[in-house]
Amino acid sequence: MNEKARAEEHLRVIRSLMERATIYRAISAPTALVGGLLAVATTAVLWFGDNARLTTAPPLDGRRFAEIWLLILAIVLGLNAFFVRREAQQDGRPFLSSGARLALRAIAPCLIIPAATTIWFFKNAEPIDREILVAVWIAFYGLALLATALFAPRSLVVLGWAFLLTGLAILFWPKSLGDDPRQMYPTLAMGATFGLYHLVYAACVWAKSQAGTRELLATE
């Protein structure tokens, strides 16, 4: 290897280390995987449950719909805390690293509107308009991810845009897709976004981390 190639290799390793040090991934692959699987499973249960009582009972109540998804959110948040704590213990680091605190500060303002909307719907809306609720949840979740864009890996930014654009599309889609008497479109939207999007993201992160580890070992 000549001197120019050696110098380029050194600079590449330095840049790679600096990027790794300044990037923080707000959603880990295990959290995305578990969250995605839970969302897909919940969608399947709601879908088949609705089909089973198609002729005997009215569609699932909007309030119950929101409660189920909030329960799933609580489970995923609990599991995420477990994953973060386990990783921190393994590395001998504090539970809330500087990267985690930075991400929380960026994300928190984006969660105020969906939280307020959810509370408002529970208190005032009768019946709950689940299409608007789902659109707000999805769009603002996307905004929260995009709020970390300055220090997030590209895959997380792409995920943020996917959520944001899907949330906006959901605001308009019921009119174009026709009647939804059983109100299953919002359930399917939750399964597609919080389920499938997260599963695709988890698969991409895992594939990339494997490739990254191989590359780093090769240069060392």
Added chain:
Amino acid sequence: MPDFDKLDKAIHEKGRLAIMTLLASRVSWSFQDLKAELKMSDGNLVTHLRTLHKLGFVAVTKEVLDRPQTSYALTTKGRDAFTDYLHVLEQIVNAGKA
């Protein structure tokens, strides 16, 4: 023409270069964070940090929060040395293009 002989040997060693790079990317790093990021043994990391500290490149802060913690940061001298190191590397790359 610039060559590898002009590079600061203290920084050029692979382990110390990685430490200097990380220290240049943030205001300060705890020992545990450095260890986790670089996947180095305690002894190896301590030896390199001690070398860099003796050269005046790295400042050490010891504090007791919920537990004792040692943090490391680049000094002005260390940052200048790292910048000079990068300049020499750039010059080698640019000279190769000419």
